[in-house]
Amino acid sequence: MMSLTFDLLLGVALLWSAWHTLATADLIRAVVSFIVFGLLMVLAWARLDAPDIALAEAAIGAGLTGALLLDSVGHLRARRRPGDNG
Amino acid sequence: MNRALRAAVVLGAGLLAALLVAAILALPVPAVRLPALVAAHLPASGVTHPVTAVLLNFRGYDTLLEVAVLALALVGLLAQSPPRELTHAPSPGEPVLPLLARVLVPFLILSAGYLLWAGAHRPGGAFQAGAVLAAAAVVLHLARLWPAWDRPGRGLRLGLVGGLLLFLAVAAALLAGGTLLRYPPQLAGTLILLIEIGLTVSLGLLLAGLFLFLAEPRSL
Numbered sequence: 583m584m585s586l587t588f589d590l591l592l593g594v595a596l597l598w599s600a601w602h603t604l605a606t607a608d609l610i611r612a613v614v615s616f617i618v619f620g621l622l623m624v625l626a627w628a629r630l631d632a633p634d635i636a637l638a639e640a641a642i643g644a645g646l647t648g649a650l651l652l653d654s655v656g657h658l659r660a661r662r663r664p665g666d667n668g
Numbered sequence: 669m670n671r672a673l674r675a676a677v678v679l680g681a682g683l684l685a686a687l688l689v690a691a692i693l694a695l696p697v698p699a700v701r702l703p704a705l706v707a708a709h710l711p712a713s714g715v716t717h718p719v720t721a722v723l724l725n726f727r728g729y730d731t732l733l734e735v736a737v738l739a740l741a742l743v744g745l746l747a748q749s750p751p752r753e754l755t756h757a758p759s760p761g762e763p764v765l766p767l768l769a770r771v772l773v774p775f776l777i778l779s780a781g782y783l784l785w786a787g788a789h790r791p792g793g794a795f796q797a798g799a800v801l802a803a804a805a806v807v808l809h810l811a812r813l814w815p816a817w818d819r820p821g822r823g824l825r826l827g828l829v830g831g832l833l834l835f836l837a838v839a840a841a842l843l844a845g846g847t848l849l850r851y852p853p854q855l856a857g858t859l860i861l862l863i864e865i866g867l868t869v870s871l872g873l874l875l876a877g878l879f880l881f882l883a884e885p886r887s888l
Contacts, residue, residue: 633791634719637783641799642875649806650879 589629596622609658613651620644714856716789723793724860728849732839735832735867738874742828745881746820769811776804784868788857794831794864798871805876809883816883828877831870835863 599619606612620643627636706718706726713721723731780800787793808814820828838859839849851859 634793634796637791637796638799641796641803645803646799646806646875646879649803649810650882653879653883 585629592622592625592629596626609655610652613648613655616651617644617648620648712853712856714851714853714858714860715787717787717791719791720787720793720860724863725849725851725856728839732832732835732849735835735871738871739829739832742874742877742881745878749881765811766813769807769813773804773808776800776807780804780868780872784864787864788861794867795871797864797868799875801868801872802875802879805872806879809880814880817877817880820877820881824873827873828870831863831866831868834866838863 596619599615599622603612603615603619606615620639624636624640624644627633627639703718706722709726710716710718710721713725715721715725780797783792783800784794784797785792787797805814809816817824842849842851845852
């Protein structure tokens with residue numbers, strides 16, 4: 583019973599974060615939602631008894647990809663800022 | 669975008685999703701029981717963890733090509749990025765992040781070593797260990813302790829492709845036996861560990877390179 587509740591909550595949270603990633607207009611929010619989605623996905627893989635994929639997802643999906651995307655958003659903002667002022 | 673077009677897109681996507689679900693449900697049950705097959709041949713694979721046995725032994729060919737794809741991606745990135753001026757003097761901007769990085773990075777390197785070693789008998793392995801190493805490099809860069817990478821020199825190039833070359837060398841050496849990557853059972857464990865060590869270093873550098881070759885020199 584406990585684990586079923588947890589799985590349902592996890593599924594709903596996954597769908598919610600996926601929707602939030604796609605639907606939000608703010609890039610930073612989208613990237614943060616994507617990282618949250620990745621971390622929830624780690625839990626989902628762990629629940630599916632696939633610790634190997636959970637490890638890879640945590641390190642590559644949530645960690646490295648998240649850092650890359652955040653860095654890209656930072657570059658986009660830095661490039662846009664001079665245009666806004668002048 | 670007008671409302672009718674948006675509704676049509678949503679309908680089309682929903683229809684495609686329904687068709688995909690129907691196609692997956694219609695798939696026949698596979699005739700070969702792969703988990704049982706892997707379990708039966710596990711003693712001959714040189715490792716005791718089934719995932720590592722599949723990745724490095726039974727389907728080593730796939731892993732070899734995966735690493736080659738990652739190396740190609742980095743070559744593409746390097747060919748496409750223009751040469752740039754880099755400031756090679758990192759200077760900390762704020763005290764908290766560099767301190768955290770200094771505490772974290774040794775543990776990350778230790779974890780990578782553990783994951784590499786654990787790969788033989790429990791979840792872990794070269795890809796995970798390499799990703800953790802790459803994460804350590806990114807943390808160092810974000811804490812402004814490590815500058816972005818310039819064009820790779822001879823040493824870095826060797827490090828980037830070393831794992832792939834080692835894998836290819838093992839594959840070529842075993843080709844005399846007639847089949848690609850069929851390890852002799854008594855040597856399998858050692859060969860897999862050797863390949864995984866090379867892959868960990870190369871994958872760490874490749875994944876870190878995807879970040880650090882692209883990172884613009886920061887205004888320090």
